[in-house]
Every structure is written in structure tokens, then in C-alpha cells.
Amino acid sequence: MIPTQSSPAALGRARELVEPALRGAIDRLTPELRPVAAYHLGWVDAEGRPSGGDGGKGVRPALALLSAEAAGAPASLGVPGGVAVELVHDFSLIHDDVIDGDAERRHRPTVWALFGVGRAVIVGDALLALAQQIVLDPGLVGGEVAGASGNGHRAAQVVADATAAMIAGQALDMAFESVPYVDVAGCLAMEAGKTGALLACASSIGAVLAGADDTVVAALHRFGVELGLAFQAVDDVLGIWGDPATTGKPAWSDLRSHKKTLPVAAALAAGGSEAEELASLLSSEPLEEQGVARAAALVESRGGRLAAEEEADRRLASALEALSSVELAERPRAELAEVARFVVERKH
Amino acid sequence: MIPTQSSPAALGRARELVEPALRGAIDRLTPELRPVAAYHLGWVDAEGRPSGGDGGKGVRPALALLSAEAAGAPASLGVPGGVAVELVHDFSLIHDDVIDGDAERRHRPTVWALFGVGRAVIVGDALLALAQQIVLDPGLVGGEVAGASGNGHRAAQVVADATAAMIAGQALDMAFESVPYVDVAGCLAMEAGKTGALLACASSIGAVLAGADDTVVAALHRFGVELGLAFQAVDDVLGIWGDPATTGKPAWSDLRSHKKTLPVAAALAAGGSEAEELASLLSSEPLEEQGVARAAALVESRGGRLAAEEEADRRLASALEALSSVELAERPRAELAEVARFVVERKH
Numbered sequence: 147m148i149p150t151q152s153s154p155a156a157l158g159r160a161r162e163l164v165e166p167a168l169r170g171a172i173d174r175l176t177p178e179l180r181p182v183a184a185y186h187l188g189w190v191d192a193e194g195r196p197s198g199g200d201g202g203k204g205v206r207p208a209l210a211l212l213s214a215e216a217a218g219a220p221a222s223l224g225v226p227g228g229v230a231v232e233l234v235h236d237f238s239l240i241h242d243d244v245i246d247g248d249a250e251r252r253h254r255p256t257v258w259a260l261f262g263v264g265r266a267v268i269v270g271d272a273l274l275a276l277a278q279q280i281v282l283d284p285g286l287v288g289g290e291v292a293g294a295s296g297n298g299h300r301a302a303q304v305v306a307d308a309t310a311a312m313i314a315g316q317a318l319d320m321a322f323e324s325v326p327y328v329d330v331a332g333c334l335a336m337e338a339g340k341t342g343a344l345l346a347c348a349s350s351i352g353a354v355l356a357g358a359d360d361t362v363v364a365a366l367h368r369f370g371v372e373l374g375l376a377f378q379a380v381d382d383v384l385g386i387w388g389d390p391a392t393t394g395k396p397a398w399s400d401l402r403s404h405k406k407t408l409p410v411a412a413a414l415a416a417g418g419s420e421a422e423e424l425a426s427l428l429s430s431e432p433l434e435e436q437g438v439a440r441a442a443a444l445v446e447s448r449g450g451r452l453a454a455e456e457e458a459d460r461r462l463a464s465a466l467e468a469l470s471s472v473e474l475a476e477r478p479r480a481e482l483a484e485v486a487r488f489v490v491e492r493k494h
Numbered sequence: 495m496i497p498t499q500s501s502p503a504a505l506g507r508a509r510e511l512v513e514p515a516l517r518g519a520i521d522r523l524t525p526e527l528r529p530v531a532a533y534h535l536g537w538v539d540a541e542g543r544p545s546g547g548d549g550g551k552g553v554r555p556a557l558a559l560l561s562a563e564a565a566g567a568p569a570s571l572g573v574p575g576g577v578a579v580e581l582v583h584d585f586s587l588i589h590d591d592v593i594d595g596d597a598e599r600r601h602r603p604t605v606w607a608l609f610g611v612g613r614a615v616i617v618g619d620a621l622l623a624l625a626q627q628i629v630l631d632p633g634l635v636g637g638e639v640a641g642a643s644g645n646g647h648r649a650a651q652v653v654a655d656a657t658a659a660m661i662a663g664q665a666l667d668m669a670f671e672s673v674p675y676v677d678v679a680g681c682l683a684m685e686a687g688k689t690g691a692l693l694a695c696a697s698s699i700g701a702v703l704a705g706a707d708d709t710v711v712a713a714l715h716r717f718g719v720e721l722g723l724a725f726q727a728v729d730d731v732l733g734i735w736g737d738p739a740t741t742g743k744p745a746w747s748d749l750r751s752h753k754k755t756l757p758v759a760a761a762l763a764a765g766g767s768e769a770e771e772l773a774s775l776l777s778s779e780p781l782e783e784q785g786v787a788r789a790a791a792l793v794e795s796r797g798g799r800l801a802a803e804e805e806a807d808r809r810l811a812s813a814l815e816a817l818s819s820v821e822l823a824e825r826p827r828a829e830l831a832e833v834a835r836f837v838v839e840r841k842h
Contacts, residue, residue: 175662176662176665176666178662178665178666178668178669179661179662179665237619241615241616241619244611244612244615245611245612245615245616246612263592263593263611264592264593264594264668265665265668267589267592267593267615267618268589268593268661268664268665268668269665270615270619271585271589271618271619271622271661272658272661272662272665274619274622274623275622275654275657275658275661276658278626278650278654278657279651279654279655279658282647282650282651282654283651298647299630299646299647299650302626302630302647302650303627303630303631306623306626306627306630307627309623309626310620310623310624310627313527313616313619313620313623314523314524314526314527314620316616317524317526317527317613317616317617317620318524318526320526320612320613320616321526
């Protein structure tokens with residue numbers, strides 16, 4: 147995506163630093179894997195021709211670089227972390243599309259839809275292994291680690307732990323599709339894993355690579371978890387009421403796939419006959435077009451949409467509060483806050 | 495599997511040390527992931543009831559422990575490495591079954607066949623992330639790392655590099671299914687990745703965790719690659735002529751799926767009209783029952799079976815030679831050789 151006027155400058159700066167390193171990392175893949183990864187990243191089209199496609203906003207790399215700067219280190223020290231986190235993110239998108247059966251992402255066929263399930267599985271696997279290789283040896287992408295090599299080891303642990311938590315969250319999300327009821331706390335725990343863990347990793351890995359104090363790392367980690375919950379609450383609203391032209395998904399998409407996201411959990415928790423009707427609708431298989439529309443109306447009338455919007459605001463405030471709780475370099479602190487607001491306020 | 499009289503004692507000893515640690519590792523998974531992993535490992539049946547199933551021979555954990563001992567360290571030091579390597583192996587089996595569409599393994603339904611493709615993908619992912627967590631923090635399974643923590647970092651790199659090489663090999667194997675011709679060198683390069691990389695990791699990771707010299711680690715690594723190639727050559731023979739009652743796969747299984755394994759590559763390279771007929775048969779889609787039988791006969795008559803059997807013997811000899819090339823503790827050296835012979839001589 148070409149940064150628009152309203153994109154924080156940190157996103158463009160991070161793209162300039164991280165994209166060459168990311169391209170260098172993808173070049174390490176063998177010829178069977180590389181073109182599929184490049185297609186997913188929007189660098190080439192289905193025939194392998196260069197394309198100026200939309201490779202996403204690059205929020206995670208930007209957070210990684212800002213977290214190095216917030217800890218007083220140069221942004222370049224965060225680059226291997228930014229590359230690793232982006233690779234883990236892409237691994238999860240490619241596999242999630244297989245799991246959810248989603249045939250389109252960013253208005254293009256998903257990897258499995260174009261290359262088959264087998265290739266989507268193996269390319270996702272390759273990106274995860276590559277992420278670990280790079281964070282264990284930042285020199286692979288021209289990076290360095292400040293101070294003792296122990297920082298690189300700790301960074302690799304942060305990436306592995308975040309990956310494990312993200313996978314556990316995704317598995318819980320899948321399990322929620324086949325249960326009739328999910329409470330708000332359960333839903334938030336799932337989303338803290340599915341979305342919060344990797345954003346927390348992105349927001350703290352630069353500081354880890356820079357050898358920052360535990361208190362600084364912990365505050366940046368908390369910022370990332372809260373930001374992840376805010377981001378996911380917005381995403382949950384868009385997953386039901388988002389404009390199909392913008393989201394690239396059909397209207398009420400999450401309801402069609404029986405996902406128990408935050409608006410649904412909040413509406414179910416509100417109780418009453420409408421909540422019962424909603425629970426019954428969401429247990430119907432298949433859920434007809436009319437039923438989907440009715441379910442969306444019920445989620446809204448039982449306050450699910452408003453609850454998710456309020457949750458997003460509350461989590462954004464907590465994220466900003468975490469940033470203020472420790473000593474950080476001033477300019478990157480302000481830019482972390484700017485990126486957080488940008489992410490949460492999109493189409494919202 | 496209950497060790498039979500002919501199993502090397504090292505396999506049984508390794509199982510006693512590694513299985514409790516492996517169970518502890520699997521216990522770290524969340525309730526959505528744990529039962530699926532336990533099913534794959536043969537610990538529970540499809541309904542989650544404990545079963546004394548066949549979880550494989552445990553060759554990789556045994557190699558990991560012997561490699562620690564060969565470097566003069568106690569076997570216990572290799573346990574986290576053995577657990578990590580076993581988890582990476584299981585991750586690859588679960589995903590390979592999805593990729594190849596194999597519905598049976600060890601005479602039971604595969605994970606995707608029983609729980610669906612989505613769950614097989616996510617559980618495989620979880621095992622890979624868990625492997626990295628454990629090798630980065632051996633304390634998670636009660637393990638320790640000798641000397642500087644740098645050994646743990648190096649061990650994590652060995653695991654990540656082996657995983658990446660294994661995935662690249664599997665991607666090449668997939669690509670071979672849709673090309674008419676593969677030469678022997680290309681086939682061996684693919685098998686060095688697909689099978690050799692992880693056996694090399696298993697055979698050297700104990701020494702890495704023990705902080706052994708580079709020359710010792712390199713020799714053990716070379717032992718593992720050669721053993722992997724020997725093992726795979728035997729597997730390739732079984733993949734065509736193996737007894738379905740033993741392999742759990744239909745006769746000529748690899749030919750049905752158009753795999754270009756070593757016997758096929760060798761037969762194609764022998765040239766002549768029979769090789770041309772074989773190439774043409776393997777390009778037919780679908781390949782009828784009669785064609786599969788004819789292809790198997792052609793591979794044998796063009797010397798493919800003999801070439802693979804000779805390759806296995808040659809690679810086993812190279813593996814044993816690698817063991818003799820450096821100073822290693824005598825008893826574990828002899829046991830590494832015994833495990834290698836056992837693996838290559840099974841049903842052969």
C-alpha cells in the first residue's frame with residue numbers, strides 16, 4: 147500500500163528499512179517456495195510477474211523499530227525483529243486462510259485458493275522456520291544485536307512464545323465456532339492470544355534486541371497486548387458490519403462462519419429472549435441469508451456492537467497508559483501512540 | 495511400540511528418559527490442541543481414552559541422547575534436544591499427511607482424516623512452535639544446558655536450520671510429482687533435505703547442547719545426513735515394494751502418487767525404451783492399476799530397486815565412517831552405529 151497522507155510517518159520509515167531485509171529473507175527460500183511467498187506478500191502476481199500490490203500496512207515492523215528507538219537504540223537494531231514478526235504474521239495469515247476456507251484476501255485469491263492447500267501449508271511452515279532462523283541470527287538480514295548475544299536468545303524466546311500463544315488463540319477461535327455460547331472473558335482471552343500476542347511481540351522485540359530493562363520490555367509488551375485487543379475489537383465490528391468493498395469479505399462474514407467474536411459474546415451475555423434467539427440462530431447449520439441478517443440485527447440490538455466499540459476505546463486508552471508508565475525516548479513514544487491510534491481508528 | 499529383542503537397547507533407554515519430558519511438553523499445549531497431539535503420538539485413541547499405541551520407534555530421541563554421550567556428557571543433557579527433534583518430526587508428519595492426502599498412518603486414521611484439515615494444520619504449527627520454545631529454554635522440560643547458555647542458542651539454530659531444510663526438501667518432493675523426469679543427484683538433494691536434515695539435527699544436537707567442539711558436531715552431523723539418505727533409500731524401496739500389511743499403505747503407493755523417489759530416478763537415468771515407457775506412464779493422470787503394476791516392473795527391470803538398495807548400503811557405510819573420523823566416547827559410538835544398522839536393515 148502507498149502510504150496516504152493520514153498514515154503515520156513511522157509506517158513509511160519502517161517500510162524503507164524493513165522491506166529490503168524482508169526481501170533478502172525471502173530470497174533465502176528455495177525456488178519451490180519463494181514465488182508463493184512473494185505472491186502472498188503482494189510482490190508478484192499469480193504468474194510471478196512483479197506487481198505493486200498491497201502487502202499490508204506494515205504495522206508490526208513499524209512497532210518493532212519504534213520499540214528499539216523507545217529503548218534508546220537506533221531503529222536499525224529492530225530490523226531483524228521486524229522481519230521475524232512480519233514473517234510470523236504472514237505464516238499465520240496463510241494457514242488461517244486454509245483453516246477458515248477463505249478464498250480471498252486483500253481482493254486477491256488466497257494462497258491455498260491459487261496454489262492448493264498443500265503448497266499453502268508448506269509455504270506457511272517455511273515462513274515460520276525462516277522467522278526463527280532470522281531472530282536467532284540477525285546477521286542473516288544484515289542486522290546486529292546490541293550488547294551480549296543473550297539479547298538475541300531472549301528475542302528468539304519472545305518470538306517463539308508469541309507464536310505459541312497466537313496458535314493457541316487461533317485454536318480456541320476455531321473451537322468457538324462449534325459451541326453455542328462464549329462469554330466475554332473467554333472471548334477476550336482468545337483474542338489476547340490470537341491478536342494480542344504477536345502485536346505484543348512486535349511492540350517489545352526491538353527493546354529486547356537493544357537489551358532494555360525488564361520493566362521497559364514489560365510495559366511495551368503490555369502496550370502491544372492492549373493494542374491487539376483494541377485492534378481485534380475494531381476488526382470484530384468490521385467482520386460483521388464492515389463494507390464488503392473495503393474488507394473484501396461478504397457482509398456479516400464472521401456470523402456466516404459461526405465465529406463467536408466480541409460483539410456476539412457481549413450480545414449473548416446481555417441475555418433475554420433476543421439473546422436466546424441469537425444463540426439458537428448461531429447454532430443453525432447452515433445459517434440461511436435471512437438468518438444471518440437477523441443475527442446481525444440481534445447482535446446490534448442487544449448492544450454487542452456498542453460493547454465492542456467501547457472495548458476498543460478502553461483498550462486503546464490502556465495501551466497509551468502502558469506507554470506512559472515507564473521512561474521511554476520521547477519521539478518514539480509519541481509515534482507508538484500515533485500508530486496505535488491509527489490502527490484502532492481505521493474505518494471506525 | 496514395545497521394544498522387541500532385536501531393537502537396540504539405546505532405543506528403550508531413550509524412551510524412558512525422553513517420553514516423560516515429551517509428555518510434559520505436550521501438557522503445555524492448551525485443551526484444544528493437546529488431545530489431537532496426544533492422538534497423533536499414539537497416547538490416546540480417537541475418543542481421548544489412553545491407548546498403548548505405537549508412537550514410532552523413537553530413533554530421533556535415541557540419536558539425540560547418544561550424541562550427548564558421544565561428546566562425553568550425560569544422556570540427560572540431550573533430553574531437551576530429543577524432545578525438540580521429536581516434536582519437529584511429528585509436526586512434519588501431521589502436515590505431510592495433509593499435503594499428500596494420506597488418510598492412514600501406523601494403521602490408524604491420520605490427524606486430518608479424523609479431526610479435519612484445519613485442526614491438523616494448527617496442531618502441526620503448535621508442535622513446531624513448542625519445539626522452538628523447548629530448545630530455547632531446556633528448563634521447560636526439566637533439562638539443563640552445559641556450560642555457557644550459548645550452547646542453547648546454537649542448539650536452537652541447529653533445530654531452526656534443520657526445520658527449514660526439511661521443509662525445502664518436502665517442497666521439492668511435491669514439485670517432483672508434476673515433472674516427468676528427475677535425475678539421481680536431484681533426488682538425493684531432495685532426500686538430504688526431506689529426511690537427512692532432521693536426522694543430522696538429531697545426531698548432533700546432544701553434542702551441541704554439551705558444548706562439543708565444532709569438529710565433533712560436524713562429524714555427527716555428517717553421520718546423520720548419511721544415515722538419513724540410507725534410511726530414505728530403504729523407505730523408497732518399501733514405498734514401492736513394501737508389504738501393505740507392514741507399511742499400512744497400498745502396494746506401489748509412491749508410484750500411484752507420481753513420486754520421483756530414488757528407484758524411479760535411477761531407472762529413468764538408465765535410459766532405453768523401457769525408461770521412456772516408464773516416464774510416459776508416470777506422466778499419465780490418472781495412473782490406472784495396470785499402469786502402476788507395469789511401472790513397478792519397469793523400475794525393477796531398469797535396475798532402480800537394486801540401485802536404491804546399493805545406495806542404502808553405501809550411505810550406511812559413509813555414516814559409519816563419519817563416526818570413526820573423530821574422537822568420541824566408545825560405548826555411545828558403538829550404539830550410534832548399532833542404531834544406524836537397525837534403521838537401515840529393517841525389512842530390508
